[in-house]
Amino acid sequence: MAITVVGSVAFDSIETPAGRRDRCLGGAATYFSLAASQFTKVRVIAVVGEDFGANEQSVFDARGIDTQGIERASGKSFFWEGSYLENLNEAKTHATELNVFGAFQPKIPAAYADSEFLFLANIDPVLQKRVREAMPQAKLVAGDTMNYWITGHRDALTQVLKGLDILLINDTETRMLAGNPNLVKAARGVLDMGPRMLVVKHGEYGATAFFGKTKDGFGAKTFRAPALPLEEVVDPTGAGDSFAGGFFGYLASQKELTPAVFRRAMFYGSVMGSFAVERFGTERLQQLTRAELDERFEMFRELTHLD
């Protein structure tokens, strides 16, 4: 089933211990789309500037991603510059230029109207809510957010959470959102705000899925997916968005959302995150084949399976 994703398509300048890339294609919606496109049809809603050219467009086209919803505006695309020189787990931001993204008003193409899966990447919760309301046909809605919206835009975020089936955030964001230092209690607090499932991403330690108390697949037991111990992390940028794309893409490709399907989706999320960090920007996800993906899924299985 098709996924519509709304979020940023951007240019990133990144420095890590492995080297530097200037103005490579990035943005949450880009990583998400590339990862999810391994499993299902993906449609993007975003805004880019005049610097988004044929090379960037071809990255989406090569994976069959529908870009009708990427608006071309006058000016420059969203730009981020950051480094991970001291700590590969945490980016140091040097510059953020919103550019055309600052006035982003998501426009939903008519052809996207039958999308049953909707992913609200990390953008202003006011826009997340507007897109969710404009796509009432969406049967399963997942989303992401960050510190900035949790601390400064809590009312708008609270509205979004009420309409979400699945929220994907990290440990710190979970504790901050619920105001509780214990992860399990914080997770329960977040589930009480609306989502039926919370995926807490632990970076190099994997991710944990917490569920509400319904009797369907969303009533599953807490599940922990590992991350792959990697010999070289070239660039951590986009790992979380790639996780979300692998996770939600797999869900959208399944007929039924059972506990087993959620567990496999967590593994596919971790698999995608592990590929994303192997090269700069989206380089690895652009080249990824389904055979490589299946092979790594089996590596993850071996990494945690007892029997």
Next chain:
Amino acid sequence: MAITVVGSVAFDSIETPAGRRDRCLGGAATYFSLAASQFTKVRVIAVVGEDFGANEQSVFDARGIDTQGIERASGKSFFWEGSYLENLNEAKTHATELNVFGAFQPKIPAAYADSEFLFLANIDPVLQKRVREAMPQAKLVAGDTMNYWITGHRDALTQVLKGLDILLINDTETRMLAGNPNLVKAARGVLDMGPRMLVVKHGEYGATAFFGKTKDGFGAKTFRAPALPLEEVVDPTGAGDSFAGGFFGYLASQKELTPAVFRRAMFYGSVMGSFAVERFGTERLQQLTRAELDERFEMFRELTHLD
């Protein structure tokens, strides 16, 4: 098969967000013994002072632990005071009094001589080496160490590592020991120093087993065991030593060390760590039943198993 463990038996004063305990029984050898005694016969080598009385002795006796090797010396036992008020993952030490432990010269009772399993808990590597050499019959030797010995007593530690089959340390210690910030490369560096297996403990995120390249059970693939997401961590003291006790105790109870046995041992280590932190000091391990242990093992299986 019997395990001999050498390490500290001590008194701890602990403060956590859950409360405070003064001078409760602690020490690495204590936590290790209580955990390992669920699986096999355990013999302890340690030194205590006159403050170690009938109450403390009864904790060992109740679990059938052999304490012939606990020497009674004039003076006070090793004492540690610490708190976990800001961060449950890291103790803040307020006082360390070595007392009789400062002059500890391990004496090995004749009755321990047939121990096939030997655990060298976190003490001066000079003493670890001496005990290892005095017990040549030991077929499988595991050990622990810490920052203090890695940075200030590297030569002695290097000698110990050459005689170890299995080393259990945390992420920071692994990176420090190998001088490499990447965990996988650091793990390989540590394996090159002697141990055939390295267990890296990640605290609330579980533990990873790395193996050398031999063709027996020690040539197994990297394995990651989760930690249980806990609603309440009352006192993290001794979690790592309890992990080691569960892990090594299970190994000692098995006929053959296959890759599958190592994986289950990692789970039993995590299971013991999860119990240890539920109450202050050794309170939970003292009360633990085999049925509770088996039930929690199944919870861990459900937490990570795909199918």
